[in-house]
Amino acid sequence: MINSDKERQYWVPERRGFITNYPNFMHWKRLEEAGLAGIREPLNIYIHTPFCAQKCSYCYYRTVQGSRKSEIDAYVDALCKEIEMAAERFDLAQRPLSSVYFGGGTPTLLTGDNLLKIRSTLDRCVNVTDETEITVEGEPVTITDKKAQILGELNVTRISMGVQSLHDEIIKLSHRQDTQARALRAIEMSRKTGASVNIDLMSGLAGDTPETWAYSVAKAIETGVESITVYKTELYTNTEYYKELRSNKITLPNDDEELDYMQHAMDEFAKANYVPWSFFTFTKDDKYRHVHSPSIWRGEDFYAIGASAFGRMGDYLIQNTNEVGRYIEMIEGGDLPIHRGHRMNSMDKIIRDIVLGMKLVxxxxxxxxxxxxxxxxxxxxxxxxxxxxxxxxxxxxxxxxxxxxxxxxxxxxxxxxxxxxxxxxx
Ligand SMILES: C[S@@+](CC[C@H](N)C(=O)[O-])C[C@H]1O[C@@H](n2cnc3c(N)ncnc32)[C@H](O)[C@@H]1O
Ligand code: SF4
CATH class of the missing domain: 1.10.10 (Arc Repressor Mutant, subunit A)
Incomplete structure (x- = not known):
């Protein structure tokens, strides 16, 4: 029963406001590292790459564009050093490793040599086995035959590609360099590596209509990829979309229209036997379930490597320093680049296990x-x-x-x- 005005106001059954983490970063403080070593439970590792080929108009992530090769190489050197330092400080090699997730930004923007160097550092410092899930996020425009070959050599389990839309007009309005043809070719190259492929779609992009959305969904299903993720387009003030919306250069579908888009996608996924294992990822024939996200939503530890990356170890949430230059400087000075943290109490853990646990349906x-x-x-x-x-x-x-x-x-x-x-x- 709705009891108060406050509650009534809240109870608008909307679908916006994706929760990334709990508790919110604003509650995090400087961290004492005590108690993080010596844990023997399963571990997951997240490795962050902030670089991208362009800034997409809707994207609110802290990303870096136009970097030179030498800058990216220096960042990768720092990533590898952070893996070594963290593994030693927190006995990471002692722990079974459920998953490694290369997220971004755009990890497939890294060169083959960069990726091989990170992989060999992981092999040396933590417990990667044939059972460890390895996921790499990528953007179609950065996938070449050579890159795909390296991803194959690295035995990547899943390539998770940001496709967003398969309708050329809509892709163009987001200022991405991809086209439908490029995306389909990148999917094909990725599948040849032997990895399973996930594609991200975004519902409610600028210019989307029921027809363009239905077209994208149909094309996505036609590819036969192992999983399809749908994110509701969230509007953030730090994006080009926000400016363009205010100056009437673009229009965005409203929340009700977007809800209809999602309903349409769910109906089409059901017909093609794509089954939801989370409320936004649908896997073909209910197979190919992901390991990384469910593991961390169920409360397993994940150590985060890279600028701005956040992770969780035992009762501690930890976030690295945001800025790439400062991150490299701290690593070169022999310091772990930890910027802030939060020690969860038992109520934090209950709330976290509900909000993150519910993502798994x-x-x-x-x-x-x-x-x-x-x-x-x-x-x-x-x-x-x-x-x-x-x-x-x-x-x-x-x-x-x-x-x-x-x-x-x-x-x-x-x-x-x-x-x-x-x-x-x-
Ligand atoms: C790190 S990106 C994936 C890889 C790659 N950078 C790309 O975009 O192709 C992760 C995903 O976040 C989603 N995303 C980015 N901005 C968003 C927004 N404003 N609302 C909802 N989802 C968003 C996109 O679907 C994107 O694929
Ligand atoms: S959507 Fe992907 S490619 Fe575009 S700016 Fe964001 S992280 Fe980079």
Whole structure:
């Protein structure tokens, strides 16, 4: 039941506001490193590349364009040194390694030599095995036959490509250098490496209409890639889109239209047997599930390497310094480039396991109880009752599961369940 004006105001079942992490960065402070070494649980590693071929008009990430080869090489040297230093300081080689994720920016902008150097550093310093999932994010314009060959040699498990749209007019409005033809060719080259391929689409890009969106979705399915991710286009003030929207140069679909786009995508994915394992990634025949994101959403540690990268070790959230020059300077001076952190208390961990756990569509109630000593439906009773009544979730004795309506609305379920906890405890 909605009790107050504040609650009523909140309860607009919108799909915007993607949650990247919990707690929010504004609560992080300087970090004492005590207690981070000696943990023996499974580990994941995130490696950040800030460089990109261009600045896309919608993109809010902190990225670097137009870098010279020598600058990128210096950054990669620093990445490798950070891997060595972190592995030694925190005994990382002692831990089973579930996944390595090269994210960005655009990691496929790195040269073959850069990628080989990082891989050989990982092989030397941490516990990479045949079971370790290795994902590399990329942009089609940066994938060449030679790059694809190197990715094959590195035994990359998944190439995750930002495609965004397969309609040339829409791609152009985002100021990307890709075209549909380039994207399709990059997908083909990536598949030949033996890796599985994920493509990101963005729903609600500038200029998108039901027809252009349906076209993109149909083309994406036609490629037969192993997984398709759909992000709702979020508008940020630091983007070109924001300026262009204010000066009426572009129009963006509104939230209701975007919701219809997502519904259309979900219907088409279902027909082609792409099954959701998170509320935004759909895998072919319910296979090829990703390891990295689910591992960290279920609470496994992930150590983050690179400028601005953030990770989690035990109860600590850690973020590196943002600026590339400062990052390299700190590494060269022999310091880990850690900028700030946050030690999570038990309520932080409960909230995190709800908001990030709900990204995986289902929360197993028994394992939630084992981890936190809390009966989740009883703990968030008002919200769970409301979400059940409104058709966003279904609760059984063993699990709390999003319905199709819940999946369509993204982070809404996780946010609603934790809203009163956040108000009370943070
Ligand atoms: C690091 S990029 C992926 C690789 C590569 N840089 C590219 O764009 O092709 C990660 C993804 O973030 C998504 N993204 C970027 N800006 C966004 C925004 N404003 N709203 C929603 N998703 C966004 C895009 O789908 C993009 O593929
Ligand atoms: S969308 Fe990808 S390529 Fe474009 S600026 Fe953002 S990170 Fe770089």
């Amino acid at each position: 289902t929360i197993d109630l028994e394992s939630f109880y084992e981890r936190h000593g809390v009966n989740l439906p009883a703990f968030c009773k008002d919200s769970v009752d409301r979400l059940t009544k409104e058709g966003y979730i279904e609760v059984t004795d063993t699990e709390l599961k999003m319905t199709e309506k819940g999946i369509l609305h993204g982070d809404l379920v996780g946010k609603d369940m934790t809203r009163s906890l956040m108000e009370m405890y943070t």
